[in-house]
Amino acid sequence: MGSASSMLTQYDIEEVQEHCNKLFSQQEIVSLYQRFCQLDRNAKGFISADEFLSVPEFAMNPLSQRLLKMVDGLNFKDFVAFLSTFSAKASLQQKIELIFKVYDSDCNGKVTFNNIIEVLKDLTGSFMSDKQREVLPLFPSYSVYHLSQSVMEQFYWAET
Amino acid sequence: MANAPDNKLTSSSSELDLDRPNLEDYLPSGSMQEPRGKLRLRDLLDISPTLTEAAGAIVDDSFTRCFKSNPPEPWNWNVYLFPLWCLGVVIRYGILFPTRVLVLTLGWIIFLSSFIPVHFLLKGNDKLRKKLERCLVELICSFFVASWTGVVKYHGPRPSRRPQQVFVANHTSMIDFIVLEQMTAFAVIMQKHPGWVGLLQSTILESVGCIWFNRTEAKDREIVARKLRDHVQGADNNPLLIFPEGTCVNNHYTVMFKKGAFELGCTVCPIAIKYNKIFVDAFWNSKKQSFTMHLLQLMTSWAVVCDVWYLEPQTLKPGETPIEFAERVRDIISLRAGLKKVPWDGYLKYSRPSPKHREQKQQSFADSVLRRLEEK
Numbered sequence: 001m002g003s004a005s006s007m008l009t010q011y012d013i014e015e016v017q018e019h020c021n022k023l024f025s026q027q028e029i030v031s032l033y034q035r036f037c038q039l040d041r042n043a044k045g046f047i048s049a050d051e052f053l054s055v056p057e058f059a060m061n062p063l064s065q066r067l068l069k070m071v072d073g074l075n076f077k078d079f080v081a082f083l084s085t086f087s088a089k090a091s092l093q094q095k096i097e098l099i100f101k102v103y104d105s106d107c108n109g110k111v112t113f114n115n116i117i118e119v120l121k122d123l124t125g126s127f128m129s130d131k132q133r134e135v136l137p138l139f140p141s142y143s144v145y146h147l148s149q150s151v152m153e154q155f156y157w158a159e160t
Numbered sequence: 161m162a163n164a165p166d167n168k169l170t171s172s173s174s175e176l177d178l179d180r181p182n183l184e185d186y187l188p189s190g191s192m193q194e195p196r197g198k199l200r201l202r203d204l205l206d207i208s209p210t211l212t213e214a215a216g217a218i219v220d221d222s223f224t225r226c227f228k229s230n231p232p233e234p235w236n237w238n239v240y241l242f243p244l245w246c247l248g249v250v251i252r253y254g255i256l257f258p259t260r261v262l263v264l265t266l267g268w269i270i271f272l273s274s275f276i277p278v279h280f281l282l283k284g285n286d287k288l289r290k291k292l293e294r295c296l297v298e299l300i301c302s303f304f305v306a307s308w309t310g311v312v313k314y315h316g317p318r319p320s321r322r323p324q325q326v327f328v329a330n331h332t333s334m335i336d337f338i339v340l341e342q343m344t345a346f347a348v349i350m351q352k353h354p355g356w357v358g359l360l361q362s363t364i365l366e367s368v369g370c371i372w373f374n375r376t377e378a379k380d381r382e383i384v385a386r387k388l389r390d391h392v393q394g395a396d397n398n399p400l401l402i403f404p405e406g407t408c409v410n411n412h413y414t415v416m417f418k419k420g421a422f423e424l425g426c427t428v429c430p431i432a433i434k435y436n437k438i439f440v441d442a443f444w445n446s447k448k449q450s451f452t453m454h455l456l457q458l459m460t461s462w463a464v465v466c467d468v469w470y471l472e473p474q475t476l477k478p479g480e481t482p483i484e485f486a487e488r489v490r491d492i493i494s495l496r497a498g499l500k501k502v503p504w505d506g507y508l509k510y511s512r513p514s515p516k517h518r519e520q521k522q523q524s525f526a527d528s529v530l531r532r533l534e535e536k
Binding site for chain 2: 032035038039052053054055056057058059060061062063064067071083085086095098099102103116119120123124125126127128132
């Protein structure tokens with residue numbers, strides 16, 4: 001389904017459904033396709049960053065630039081796969097993977113203290129000083145912030 | 161406390177419940193539940209609410225919905241109905257359309273042959289000239305409305321010519337202006353258009369008194385505000401019609417009203433317009449169609465049916481800001497025309513949201529974190 005034709009065949013829908021591990025029903029995929037075509041103004045087959053930013057609710061979101069990096073230029077199949085992470089049926093593993101990717105903006109497979117501070121900066125803007133931000137993650141629970149993905153997973157399961 | 165998999169990390173399924181056709185109640189207010197208690201590291205690291213909001217906006221958002229024209233369901237899908245539909249097409253394009261073009265041409269001939277002499281010969285006698293020009297403009301608008309087989313029902317008292325009043329209406333297409341103008345010769349404030357529309361604007365509409373603005377020029381706003389104020393003061397000027405939404409919306413929603421019309425210090429008379437979609441969808445999506453195409457589409461449909469309500473004039477209440485006044489009038493119009501209100505600025509069609517929206521979110525997050533830090 002390279003070019004964005006306005007009709008989806010049953011094969012297309014099933015292919016997309018396979019790709020997102022059946023996290024969406026076929027009806028949902030059809031609705032998502034309508035939305036995809038609505039956002040993709042000149043039927044290029046992908047949605048450009050500009051077109052994403054034309055949705056005011058998305059542009060206002062503090063983490064929009066980070067998500068944009070992941071979602072810019074995706075074709076419909078990958079678009080659905082990306083959104084499937086947000087489905088209630090998605091696994092915890094998948095969700096943590098996404099959160100990890102959002103933090104790990106330099107894509108080195110690790111979330112460091114600086115990565116966390118950068119995300120905090122996005123979330124708080126000018127309403128927290130640098131000093132305040134740096135103090136925050138220094139909590140008694142963890143003293144090492146070199147988190148690999150599995151550690152982050154353990155982290156969410158740990159007692160607090 | 162161990163985290164069950166469906167704790168904070170799972171998104172609320174309401175945003176992705178795509179089988180439900182309307183996500184009407186989803187609006188991005190800052191109304192996420194306030195987390196309480198001691199601040200834990202995982203609260204800080206858990207960015208899933210923000211990410212979910214962003215994903216929700218990608219899937220559906222209340223702004224894009226305002227400009228979506230839903231194509232009608234095709235009903236001509238079987239052996240009996242399809243020939244009927246074909247017959248309909250033949251009638252519309254073969255009989256109705258030429259008749260309408262004829263009617264419109266006739267109207268233009270009558271109009272131009274009266275307007276040009278009146279305009280030039282009665283240069284001295286201003287009062288009479290203006291009166292005749294007004295009648296002629298109302299006439300040509302009636303011809304336009306007839307050329308779409310327009311059935312307009314007007315409710316409420318007709319607008320009166322008084323100083324210190326403006327009329328505001330919801331905006332669906334440029335034909336709103338024509339529909340209202342055939343009843344009363346309003347002066348209007350419009351975006352200057354290119355092509356034949358621009359020509360009409362600069363010649364004929366000048367005679368009823370129009371104010372031009374340019375959306376893209378920021379300084380333009382003060383100049384326009386001054387022109388508005390001057391116009392409203394003048395006793396001889398035609399009543400002023402303003403579309404405070406600033407852009408065409410699809411007649412199911414209203415976007416936020418610009419406060420320009422509401423801070424002139426005069427009475428505001430709301431007008432509500434609702435088109436009946438069964439006959440034709442009158443929404444003009446200026447990004448998808450030129451005005452000429454839009455008119456042609458109307459002229460090849462069965463009819464344009466709409467209701468126009470002239471509502472009770474409103475004044476600024478003591479202690480009310482112009483923005484609150486604008487919202488109050490928007491409430492009145494939306495209620496009357498059965499439109500849903502949406503908290504977006506129509507100009508977001510053309511530009512990005514200002515940073516202050518994002519800053520609001522950042523501020524509330526920062527405040528909540530700092531507050532919970534205190535609770536240690």
